[in-house]
Amino acid sequence: xxxxxxxxxxDDHAVLRDGLRLLLERETDIExxxxxxxxxxxxxxxxxxxxxxxxxxxxxxKMSGAEAAxxxxxxxxxIGILALTVYEDDEHVSNLLEAGASGYLLKKVAGVELxxxxxxxxxxxxxxxxSVGKKVLASYLQSPKQSDDFLPxxxxxxxxxxxxxxxxxxTNKEIADKLFISIKTVESHRANIFRKLDIHDRIxxxxxxxxxxxxxxxxx
Numbered sequence: 001x002x003x004x005x006x007x008x009x010x011d012d013h014a015v016l017r018d019g020l021r022l023l024l025e026r027e028t029d030i031e032x033x034x035x036x037x038x039x040x041x042x043x044x045x046x047x048x049x050x051x052x053x054x055x056x057x058x059x060x061x062k063m064s065g066a067e068a069a070x071x072x073x074x075x076x077x078x079i080g081i082l083a084l085t086v087y088e089d090d091e092h093v094s095n096l097l098e099a100g101a102s103g104y105l106l107k108k109v110a111g112v113e114l115x116x117x118x119x120x121x122x123x124x125x126x127x128x129x130x131s132v133g134k135k136v137l138a139s140y141l142q143s144p145k146q147s148d149d150f151l152p153x154x155x156x157x158x159x160x161x162x163x164x165x166x167x168x169x170x171t172n173k174e175i176a177d178k179l180f181i182s183i184k185t186v187e188s189h190r191a192n193i194f195r196k197l198d199i200h201d202r203i204x205x206x207x208x209x210x211x212x213x214x215x216x217x218x219x220x
Contacts, residue, residue, distance in 0.1 A: 004031040005122045010042035010056035027115045039063025046072045052122050053080040058087055066095040073100030077200035080121035102203050103127035124203050154196050162189040166202055167209035
């Protein structure tokens with residue numbers, strides 16, 4: 001039997017949290033393991049409960065959703081962040097992406113869309129429900145590509161090639177086969193990339209690659 005996706009809900013409106021819990025717990029593969037009423041509590045409970053996905057609001061007291069997301073991802077990089085909010089402006093979407101979120105939904109979404117978004121974030125995918133969010137992502141994708149003479153953040157040309165493949169979800173073996181190098185060499189490149197960029201997982205690698213215009217989103 002497959003383990004359920006463990007979800008932490010963070011929103012300062014208790015009634016909304018109750019509704020979200022009811023929606024998600026209808027799904028046989030999702031379990032709500034905790035709730036938080038502000039950003040600081042979200043960080044604390046994420047640290048204590050270690051959920052797979054944190055569904056959080058942006059405008060919470062004590063600590064904003066973006067700040068909470070940044071702290072959670074720094075402490076526990078494997079936790080997925082899904083923003084659920086009323087804000088659809090470019091700045092909020094960009095802030096959440098920079099903080100490590102890989103999902104951005106408006107609060108008016110249907111229950112089935114929320115559940116599917118939780119599954120997608122858990123699987124390392126990016127999810128956006130608003131046209132504004134898609135425009136922000138498109139602006140990242142349209143940014144100038146890096147030339148051989150200008151590589152990002154001290155990466156070598158080969159490291160950029162490996163980074164692109166990591167961000168696209170390729171395994172070490174697939175990368176090795178594609179670039180005609182050994183798996184050990186791939187692992188060495190991966191370690192150097194993560195160290196240079198101060199990232200810890202594939203989601204962060206994909207966020208960085210999108211922001212730098214190195215890859216395209218498969219959904220576009």
